Amino acid sequence: MTKPASVxxxxxxxxxxxxxxxxxxxxxxxxxxxxxxxxRTGARVFLKPEMLQRTGSFKFRGAFNKLxxxxxxxxSGGVVAFSSGNHxxxxxxxxxxxxxxxxxxxxxxxxxxxxERTKGYGAxxxxxxxxxxxxxxxxxxxxxxHGATLxxxxxxxxxxAGQGTVGRExxxxxxxxxxxxxIVIAPASGGGLVAGVATAIKARYPQAMVMxxxxxxxxxxxxxxxxxxxxxxxxxxxxxxxALMATVPGEITFxxxxxxxxQGVTATDAEVAAAVAFVSRxxxxxxxxxxxxxxxxxLAGHVDARGKTVVIVLSGGNVDADMYAKLIA
Amino acid sequence: MTKPASVxxxxxxxxxxxxxxxxxxxxxxxxxxxxxxxxRTGARVFLKPEMLQRTGSFKFRGAFNKLxxxxxxxxSGGVVAFSSGNHxxxxxxxxxxxxxxxxxxxxxxxxxxxxERTKGYGAxxxxxxxxxxxxxxxxxxxxxxHGATLxxxxxxxxxxAGQGTVGRExxxxxxxxxxxxxIVIAPASGGGLVAGVATAIKARYPQAMVMxxxxxxxxxxxxxxxxxxxxxxxxxxxxxxxALMATVPGEITFxxxxxxxxQGVTATDAEVAAAVAFVSRxxxxxxxxxxxxxxxxxLAGHVDARGKTVVIVLSGGNVDADMYAKLIA
Numbered sequence: 001m002t003k004p005a006s007v008x009x010x011x012x013x014x015x016x017x018x019x020x021x022x023x024x025x026x027x028x029x030x031x032x033x034x035x036x037x038x039x040r041t042g043a044r045v046f047l048k049p050e051m052l053q054r055t056g057s058f059k060f061r062g063a064f065n066k067l068x069x070x071x072x073x074x075x076s077g078g079v080v081a082f083s084s085g086n087h088x089x090x091x092x093x094x095x096x097x098x099x100x101x102x103x104x105x106x107x108x109x110x111x112x113x114x115x116e117r118t119k120g121y122g123a124x125x126x127x128x129x130x131x132x133x134x135x136x137x138x139x140x141x142x143x144x145x146h147g148a149t150l151x152x153x154x155x156x157x158x159x160x161a162g163q164g165t166v167g168r169e170x171x172x173x174x175x176x177x178x179x180x181x182x183i184v185i186a187p188a189s190g191g192g193l194v195a196g197v198a199t200a201i202k203a204r205y206p207q208a209m210v211m212x213x214x215x216x217x218x219x220x221x222x223x224x225x226x227x228x229x230x231x232x233x234x235x236x237x238x239x240x241x242x243a244l245m246a247t248v249p250g251e252i253t254f255x256x257x258x259x260x261x262x263q264g265v266t267a268t269d270a271e272v273a274a275a276v277a278f279v280s281r282x283x284x285x286x287x288x289x290x291x292x293x294x295x296x297x298x299l300a301g302h303v304d305a306r307g308k309t310v311v312i313v314l315s316g317g318n319v320d321a322d323m324y325a326k327l328i329a
Numbered sequence: 330m331t332k333p334a335s336v337x338x339x340x341x342x343x344x345x346x347x348x349x350x351x352x353x354x355x356x357x358x359x360x361x362x363x364x365x366x367x368x369r370t371g372a373r374v375f376l377k378p379e380m381l382q383r384t385g386s387f388k389f390r391g392a393f394n395k396l397x398x399x400x401x402x403x404x405s406g407g408v409v410a411f412s413s414g415n416h417x418x419x420x421x422x423x424x425x426x427x428x429x430x431x432x433x434x435x436x437x438x439x440x441x442x443x444x445e446r447t448k449g450y451g452a453x454x455x456x457x458x459x460x461x462x463x464x465x466x467x468x469x470x471x472x473x474x475h476g477a478t479l480x481x482x483x484x485x486x487x488x489x490a491g492q493g494t495v496g497r498e499x500x501x502x503x504x505x506x507x508x509x510x511x512i513v514i515a516p517a518s519g520g521g522l523v524a525g526v527a528t529a530i531k532a533r534y535p536q537a538m539v540m541x542x543x544x545x546x547x548x549x550x551x552x553x554x555x556x557x558x559x560x561x562x563x564x565x566x567x568x569x570x571x572a573l574m575a576t577v578p579g580e581i582t583f584x585x586x587x588x589x590x591x592q593g594v595t596a597t598d599a600e601v602a603a604a605v606a607f608v609s610r611x612x613x614x615x616x617x618x619x620x621x622x623x624x625x626x627x628l629a630g631h632v633d634a635r636g637k638t639v640v641i642v643l644s645g646g647n648v649d650a651d652m653y654a655k656l657i658a
Contacts, residue, residue: 032359051613054364285381286609325658
């Protein structure tokens with residue numbers, strides 16, 4: 001028997017609290033629609049453009065909610081986080097607002113814009129080799145040395161509740177329009193965003209199907225949801241979705257996602273690139289590859305959406321200008 | 330003595346009516362804010378992102394309001410318009426919705442994306458040589474031949490009222506936030522957008538300073554506002570702001586703008602290019618050069634904005650992918 005939603009690790013009430021904490025600092029991103037997209041898909045599509053969020057991705061929400069929960073006595077030690085980029089910026093920006101020291105452990109091959117922007121928020125950046133070093137061990141070492149609090153990228157109740165405010169705003173805006181969603185899709189790496197979104201959406205719209213979206217091959221959520229237990233993906237190489245390369249779903253996130261998600265969908269890098277260009281040309285938004293994977297799955301026809309109301313989370317827009325120029329050309 | 334606002338050619342009530350006509354078809358674009366932009370300018374800045382509008386620019390609003398006002402008996406003749414691109418798409422999309430035939434007279438050097446998208450909305454496109462042919466004469470010839478209604482790009486009460494819904498939405502959203510604007514800036518070519526915006530803004534916020542923004546050299550509004558009468562600009566060449574090359578303010582638009590605008594501001598092509606890149610990098614929106622000229626003037630320090638509440642209309646996002654790639658590189 002699956003657990004009732006009321007005993008899951010993150011509740012709708014946790015998300016309500018996060019929304020209060022975030023209100024003065026986070027951008028309340030709008031819910032957008034596009035006649036061109038509706039025409040193309042035959043669905044009624046709404047987009048949640050989290051590239052318009054502070055730091056250019058949803059990650060600020062979870063980071064700020066987490067940092068705000070650190071007891072005053074522990075704040076002088078600062079925070080440490082490991083991240084390929086968006087979580088790094090979220091933690092750095094949250095720490096700057098809360099006057100805390102931040103150290104970020106980033107892979108040496110993370111997009112330059114993400115490294116530079118993280119430094120721009122006043123954080124210290126420590127680089128590591130993605131193939132040969134253990135970022136968690138490096139981060140834990142720094143945490144022990146400075147007495148810093150480790151801010152996990154996804155497997156944390158406060159982080160998940162913060163990301164859940166994305167879903168809460170979607171639900172509020174749909175309710176104001178008198179619209180009921182059939183399908184809600186959010187990108188998944190460790191699964192914190194989609195877990196938070198599912199918690200908020202299912203509380204208001206129990207019939208909605210919430211789906212994780214991943215790059216082809218990096219499909220640990222799709223696999224795990226099918227298997228009913230956490231399974232790693234089998235990808236060996238890279239994907240243009242640099243933000244979505246986690247190997248296995250989080251423990252806390254999967255406890256939620258196993259209960260609330262309908263399925264996982266995937267899209268190839270080519271489909272993602274086409275979606276990035278579509279978003280630029282037709283929607284006039286800058287989305288990073290990882291942020292477009294849900295829309296890519298929709299545009300590629302991997303989701304049966306015709307005649308349905310679909311909400312797609314575009315989770316971020318931090319992409320290097322030269323790569324972006326190539327993607328839209 | 331200047332005329333009281335109540336006897337101007339377009340009234341706030343005309344804009345209310347246009348809003349009703351547009352409600353089922355136009356996107357109600359959000360009012361965005363960006364902590365990065367506030368930090369950079371020292372102002373509280375709100376952005377009205379009209380690249381998110383149907384057809385990728387505000388022009389759909391005026392075109393749809395105008396076409397909807399054509400008597401049923403005259404609709405079978407269709408419509409004809411001359412435009413460098415955004416008005417063309419607006420008229421074509423409005424005609425498609427209303428099942429009317431549309432012929433668009435476009436300069437042969439208009440951005441390819443604008444030509445192709447105009448055809449994509451089902452319009453017939455007739456090209457002319459910008460330096461040697463008279464587009465108005467060509468359009469009038471087609472109008473006479475087919476019995477088509479000419480849809481002027483700006484110097485028309487219905488068109489101006491439609492563009493005014495941009496200002497009406499800004500005023501509504503600011504009121505909901507409890508914020509009073511000090512400065513509102515909108516790009517100007519023939520002046521229809523800024524005239525409509527000024528009419529709506531000044532009705533609710535009489536103290537707000539509304540300003541037109543133009544490319545350096547193509548400053549017929551700035552000159553005319555200083556002179557107190559319609560004056561042409563003296564530019565001989567081109568600007569990257571292809572949407573803002575009208576030679577002289579419209580008669581109807583200037584009757585409004587002379588009464589309601591505080592001043593005209595300008596920005597160089599280099600400042601505009603920097604603003605386009607800023608909007609991509611920091612705001613994650615695709616803005617075309619002409620759509621960014623107001624923000625360019627703000628970012629370049631040509632507007633005394635520190636400590637003030639400023640609203641900037643980003644009027645469109647229809648830019649060829651290759652030019653855009655160069656601008657953001």
